[in-house]
Amino acid sequence: MVFPRGGISLRRQLLQLVLLHTAWEMGSGQLHYSVLEESQHGTFVGRIAQDLGLQVSELVPRMFRVVSKGRGDYFEVNLQNGILFVNLQIDREELCAKIPVCAVHLEVIVDKPLRVFHVEVEIADINDNTPFFPAKEELLLILESRLVGSFFPLEGALDADVGINAQLNYQLSPNEHFMLDVQKSGDNSLGLIIKKSLEREDIPVHRVVLTAFDGGEPVLTGTVHLMITVLDVNDNPPVFSQSVYKIQMLENASSGTLVAKINATDLDEGVNKEISYSIRSVTPPKLNTIFKIDPNTGQIRLNGELDYEGTNSYEIRAEATDKGGYPLSGHCKILIDILDVNDNVPEMLVTFLLVPVPEDSSLGTEVALISISDRDSGANGQVNCSLRPPLLPFKLVSTFKNYFSLTLVEPLDREQITEYRMVVIARDEGTPPLSASSSVVVPISDVNDNAPIFAQPTYTIFVKENNPPGAHIFTVSASDPDVAENALVSYWLDEKLWPLSSYISVHSESGKLYALQPLDYEELKLLEFQVRAKDSGLPSLCGNVTIQVFVLDENDNTPVVSQSVEEPPALIVIPVPSGHMLGKIRALDADSGYNAWLRYELHEGNSGPWRVGLYSGEISTTRMLDEVEDGGSQNVLVVVKDHGKPPMSATATLSVSLVANSQAIKTDARLPRTAGNAKPLADTANLYLIIAICSVSSLFLLVILVYVALRCQSEEKEVMMYGPGTATLVCASEVGSWSYSNRHSRILAGVSGETCPKSDLMVFSPNTPVFAVNRDVGNAKDLVPPSPGENEVAELLLQGGAVTISEISGQQDISMIKVNGIN
Known part of the structure; x- marks a missing residue:
């Protein structure tokens, strides 16, 4: 019996596959395709992109990919047209044996956003296996006495196909003694039935052929030769x-x-x-x-x-x-x-979808897909999945059957934790339960979420004046907890509010600050500006720091006497009592501090009864002058020195003419002036008037000095304004503080962008006021502090704290610090 191959049957089979495909989609909610086994490479399976609602143009940008679980890469997708096709030839019998429904499960993964689809491709059976019998020949022994209708069981044929392709029919070769009996109900027994009495003497051996036909198209057959021996007794x-x-x-x-x-x-x-x-x-x-x-x-x-x-x-x-x-x-x-017994450990497959995970990933992002299988059945094959340790920003979410996704549930911060190490544990429900585990490492990638940070908001720098051009004065450094380009910091000056390019420059990579030109303390005391730090991330983030550059004074200016020495000599009427002031030398020094603190000394070549106030410059007599011993004209040579290192000096000459009382000049004569800007002497009445005015002025000055001294002892601060902040400066020595000339300088503040003229006056306030009184004259003597020691101390009392800084360099150089709100 032969079953011819016909087009009607093939169409009927394809229609059944289509109906099965539609029913599967309606039942499971997943895509289902069907393809015949033994299909060649490239065989069309389905338009998977269209069926999933995806555009062909977005397959490559969204990284469309297909993952097959443990079945080999039997299928591939053409990313140019979205068609699923056969990649490897499939033998259904090898893949699924006698399982009625053989299917390959695929996971389709796309990014942006991340989605996972489940697709099943059923492998339809074709009639590619011939029925076969266990033996090519079967021997039967039948007594000749057996009655007609006696049944003799036969071994049936086997077919590796399934369904209709494995439904077998049998046919016996024509003979007059035997017929075939097939019981299709019950145990599907197959056997021979005697339809005519046997006579061993006529035919001792009967040879017949049993043929098996399957139900496929084309029909395949298998045969076995039956050798029937008729026995006696x-x-x-x-x-x-x-x-x-x-x-x-x-x-x-x-x-x-x-x-x-x-x-x-x-x-x-x-x-x-x-x-x-x-x-x-x-x-x-x-x-x-x-x-x-x-x-x-x-x-x-x-x-x-x-x-x-x-x-x-x-x-x-x-x-x-x-x-x-x-x-x-x-x-x-x-x-x-x-x-079944629970003898198979669950098997786990981890497929990473997004590694490393950006630290700014949104909650709900799927990081990995975990598929678990267990070859056991029933409860032995039911698997539960858990994550250890439990306190993690991730959790397992069941997606489909034994499929789980590792999902982000808490915000990430790479600067706190750079990677997460966890263990995924799969445990079945058998008795006793079996489990398997897999270590999963999820690194966290950096995003630019941290701006560069300086160690402190303000830095104070001290630079001596007359520095060489291009001198390195300081280095700023900012740190960024990010990594790679996000932590690569560059520096620049903020010149939006005030141009600094002619004074200061900063190296963009190292943060080194350079003074582009020599600084002059007499012109510029303070530079205040901002240095900004920017990282290389996208978008870049910035931080800033305030820099205050204090210019330190050097002794680079010579004292200048305020009046020329070529003035006419002063006329002094003798006799003159001891301690009588002849005149006063006035000098200025453009420097500051000790470098501008002047002292007056008589030149070594001087002779005569003269003395000069060490710090006042007042020239007075040391003894009584009379006409007999001291008549005539004399020159007093005064040396003016500052306290710098090395000291700088200038000289002033005071010419004095001593005349007797009878030789006094007329009141309308021209009054001579001293080289030290001493006031000329007139007649006796004017002299007394001058003495009275000086006495009142001295008393007023004494009151001022005592008030200042008491105030300096009771208070700990004297406020000096520098730019946007305030600083308190007290310069102390063994005997007290010092003052220097009242001058005007400029303070440049890069933050405010304004030039602020300030009075450069330091108030002298001795620790213990010492006054030397001339008992003969009764006038207050010069306040004469001793020479400063080798190490003077500048104490800066700040808002919120105090800092004491020792001398930086030079005998009388005083270090100054200005810090806004930092101890």
């Missing part, structure tokens, strides 16, 4: 107590375990009653040695190891043969069902 075959034995066994049964004990009886007598048991066949055939039978007792024992995941059922066909001269046989079937 022994006409009672053994009969089993059961035609079918049904047994259940655990898959972990050990070798040698008793499977079943079969029993057959024979109604004959003597040797014809003795029975021997044997196994005719085992299904599946490749495991025909896994069972053995005791020929005498009929006990069937396990001869190997069972595996439920490999084969979950066996069929044994046993035979009982008597020992008569012409042996007769009886047959039975043993059906063995294998019970």
Whole structure:
């Protein structure tokens, strides 16, 4: 019987596949395709992009990819047209054996946003396996005494296909003695029936051919040759107590375990009653040695190891043969069902979707896809998944069957934790439960979310004046907790409010500050500006710091006497008492501090009864002057020195003419002036008037000095304004503080952008006021502090704290610090 291959049947089969595909989609909510096994590479499966609602143009930008779980790369997607096609030829029997529905599960993953689709491709069976019998030839022994209608079981054929392709029909070659009997209900038994009495003397051996046809298109066939020998005598075959034995066994049964004990009886007598048991066949055939039978007792024992995941059922066909001269046989079937035990550990596959994870990822981002499988069945194959340690910014979310996604549930901060190490644990529900674990490392990538930070908001720098051009004066440094380009910092000056390019420059990479030109303390005392730091991230972030550059004074200016020495001599009427002031030398020094603190000394070549105030410059007599001893003109040479290192000096000459009282000049004569800007002397009345005015002025000055001294002792601060902040400056020595000339300088503040003239006046306030009184004259003597020591101390009292700085360089150089609100 031949089944021709027809187009109508093929169309009917394709229609069934389409209907199955539609029903599957409606039932599961997932895409389902079907393709015939043995399809060649490139065979069209489906328009997967269109079916998923994706545009073909977005497949590549969204990184469209297909992941097949443990089945090989049988399918691929053409990213140019979105068509799913066969990549590798598939043998359904090798892939799924006798499973009725064979399907390959695919995961389709796209990014931006991240989505995961599940697709199943059913592998449809084609009729590519021929029915085959366990043996090419089968021997049958039949007594000639057997009646018409007697049934003799035959071994059926096997077909590796499924469905209609595995539905077998049989046909017996034409003969007059036998016919074929197929029972399609019950146990699907197959056998021969005697339709005409046998005569061994006529035909001792009958040869017929049994052909098996499957239901596929084209129809495939298999044959077995039956050799039927007609026997005489022994006409009672053994009969089993059961035609079918049904047994259940655990898959972990050990070798040698008793499977079943079969029993057959024979109604004959003597040797014809003795029975021997044997196994005719085992299904599946490749495991025909896994069972053995005791020929005498009929006990069937396990001869190997069972595996439920490999084969979950066996069929044994046993035979009982008597020992008569012409042996007769009886047959039975043993059906063995294998019970599953929890002997398979869950298997885990981790597919990373987004690694490393940006620290600014939004909540709900899927980081990895975790698929878990367990070859066991029932509760033994049910798997639960957990994450350790529990306190993590990630959690496992079940997506589909045994599929989980590792999802972000809390914000990330790479500067706190650069990577997360976790363990995914899969545990089945068997008894006892089995588990598997997998270590997962999720690194966190940096984003530019931190601006450069300086160690402090303000830096104070001290630079000596007359520095060489391009001198390195300071280095600023900002840190950025980000990494790579996000932490690469560059520096520049903020010149939006005030141009600094002619004074200061900063190296963009190292942060080194350079003075571009020599600084002059007499012109510029303070530069205040901002340095900005910018990282290289996108977008870039900035930080800033305020820099205050204090210019320190050097002794680079010579004292200048305020009046020329070529003035006419002063006329002094003798006699003159001891301590009488002849005049006063006035000098100025453009420097500051000790460098501008002047002292007056008589030149070594001077002779005569003169003395000069060390710090006042007042020239007075040391003894009584009279006409006899001191008449005539004399020159007083005064040396003016500052306290710098090295000291600088200038000289002033005061010419004095001593005349007797009878030689006094007229009041309308021209009054001579001294080289030290001393006031000329007139007549006696004017002299007394001048003395009175000076006395009142001295008393007023004394009150001022005492008030200032008491104030300096009671208060700890004297406020001097520098730019936007305030600073308190007290310069102390062993005997007190010092003052210097009242001049005007400029303070440049880069922050405010204004030039602020300030009075450069320092108030002298001695620690212990010392006054030397001339008992003869009764006038207050010069306040004469001793020379400063080698190390003067400048104490800066700040708002919120105090800092004491020792001398930086030079004998009288005073260091100054201005810090806004920093101790």
